[in-house]
Amino acid sequence: MEILRRFVAHPQVSWDFSRVFQYGPLPTQLAGLLALTGLGSLVASRIVVVLGGTLSVVLAARLAQRFSGDRAGLAAGLALALCPIHLQASTTFASEAIYLPFALGTVLAALDDRPLLAVACAFGASTTRYDAWLWLPLLAAWWVWKRAGTSAARDETDQSDPTDRADRRSARASRVRAWVTAALLLLGPASILLANALASGHPLAPLTHITADHARLAARAEAQYGVLSWRISMLGYWPAALFGLLTPGFFVVLVPGLVRAAKWRSKALLPISLGLFPLVLYTGKSVLLGSFWPMARFALGPAAFLLAAMPALKPRTLVVCLLLALWTDAAIVREADGMPGLGLMAAASSPVSRLPADLEAGADALRASRGPVALDRVPTYEDIVIACAARRDRRDVEHLPPGVVPGLIVSIHGGALDRTLHETETAFRHRYRMAHAVGRVTVWRLAGRR
Numbered sequence: 001m002e003i004l005r006r007f008v009a010h011p012q013v014s015w016d017f018s019r020v021f022q023y024g025p026l027p028t029q030l031a032g033l034l035a036l037t038g039l040g041s042l043v044a045s046r047i048v049v050v051l052g053g054t055l056s057v058v059l060a061a062r063l064a065q066r067f068s069g070d071r072a073g074l075a076a077g078l079a080l081a082l083c084p085i086h087l088q089a090s091t092t093f094a095s096e097a098i099y100l101p102f103a104l105g106t107v108l109a110a111l112d113d114r115p116l117l118a119v120a121c122a123f124g125a126s127t128t129r130y131d132a133w134l135w136l137p138l139l140a141a142w143w144v145w146k147r148a149g150t151s152a153a154r155d156e157t158d159q160s161d162p163t164d165r166a167d168r169r170s171a172r173a174s175r176v177r178a179w180v181t182a183a184l185l186l187l188g189p190a191s192i193l194l195a196n197a198l199a200s201g202h203p204l205a206p207l208t209h210i211t212a213d214h215a216r217l218a219a220r221a222e223a224q225y226g227v228l229s230w231r232i233s234m235l236g237y238w239p240a241a242l243f244g245l246l247t248p249g250f251f252v253v254l255v256p257g258l259v260r261a262a263k264w265r266s267k268a269l270l271p272i273s274l275g276l277f278p279l280v281l282y283t284g285k286s287v288l289l290g291s292f293w294p295m296a297r298f299a300l301g302p303a304a305f306l307l308a309a310m311p312a313l314k315p316r317t318l319v320v321c322l323l324l325a326l327w328t329d330a331a332i333v334r335e336a337d338g339m340p341g342l343g344l345m346a347a348a349s350s351p352v353s354r355l356p357a358d359l360e361a362g363a364d365a366l367r368a369s370r371g372p373v374a375l376d377r378v379p380t381y382e383d384i385v386i387a388c389a390a391r392r393d394r395r396d397v398e399h400l401p402p403g404v405v406p407g408l409i410v411s412i413h414g415g416a417l418d419r420t421l422h423e424t425e426t427a428f429r430h431r432y433r434m435a436h437a438v439g440r441v442t443v444w445r446l447a448g449r450r
Helices: 002-009 026-037 043-069 068-083 084-089 093-109 115-126 132-155 162-184 187-200 206-227 227-233 238-246 250-262 268-287 296-309 315-336 342-347 357-367 384-390 394-398 416-424
Strands: 374-375 408-410 430-438 441-446
Touching: 002 026, 002 043, 002 315, 002 384, 026 043, 026 093, 026 268, 043 068, 043 084, 043 093, 043 296, 068 084, 068 093, 068 250, 068 296, 068 357, 068 430, 084 093, 084 132, 084 238, 084 296, 084 315, 093 115, 093 384, 115 132, 115 162, 115 187, 132 162, 132 187, 187 206, 187 250, 206 315, 227 268, 238 250, 238 268, 250 268, 250 296, 250 315, 268 296, 315 342, 357 374, 357 408, 357 441, 374 384, 374 394, 384 394, 384 408, 384 430, 408 416
Parallel strands: 374 408
Antiparallel strands: 408 441, 430 441
């Protein structure tokens, strides 16, 4: 939302790290163009994600229907529709809801041998989330193997027969098209690498930032829980994430379908492979290297691919799965108050997003204050949430010009300002008094002011 508001204020093609940071650039452009029609940033962003989330459900159903029929398609669509993180992403400006229809569309177009549509969808997926960069090379390799391999078989014909010579020319042309399509599938990553190379001379700038961020968060987790225990726990993280994300009933019925689909000649092998590969890679980076910090929402894209293996369910089984899904969503909402501990863990996957009481207090203070204000910076991102809820540009409240003395400071536990103010009650060379504190947030006012 912060990047979107900057785009609306100063419209321009934002494709490099200096403008969109570690996020895929396409969502800003899509919602930004819609916002410029007069809808505003908030309404435009919600329209984009609701449409994306709804289309994702339709495409997930169509993918499962392709392999196991209408009842499987219905079950897969309902599983994604009731997925708590998918509901959250489809009602907030989260890139997962925009990414999924492009990702699923890419696979469906590939299976239908529609290269132009596959290339267009692949571009959308890979410029929305970097998750697509993991599986796109696999899809490109599959395309060459499937399309060029078929034409190679036709190439082994009798060269003396005119009909066979025509077949050989057709086969060679088919191989060329397969290689060209495979290359074009990677156009999205190439555009981002090029944009960053031209803007800063660092084509891998967003990936470098993401890698460093994950390494830092993983190191902090290992320091808190112990290296061995943390890495061992990562072996079960993604199965557990899929269990909660797909909800228990749909997960249990999907597992046998995955086992049946994980065969070399399975028709669903392509989407299943594309879904499993990122999870295997994440596990390896966490367990072997300790350089990846997992988030359950990273499993949403793989889960949508894995739903291709959903079997056809009997009506009674489907009803049980639906009831379990609704119960799971309700239980998560009940616990997801966003406060440290279970509430914060539940909030990360809650189908209904709400601001924790302490962050709301910080946003209220910033929103109501006039004149210069300051917001603490923390590595756990609460400052982003507070600034967004307060409708403040985070750069303005975290980076005050020299000589400006804020009349109010919102400090956050773990931030430099919070530590200094609690120890010395001094910041910006002035004294401050504590106005009130709620959870992780403390509001400070300049001494002598009300």
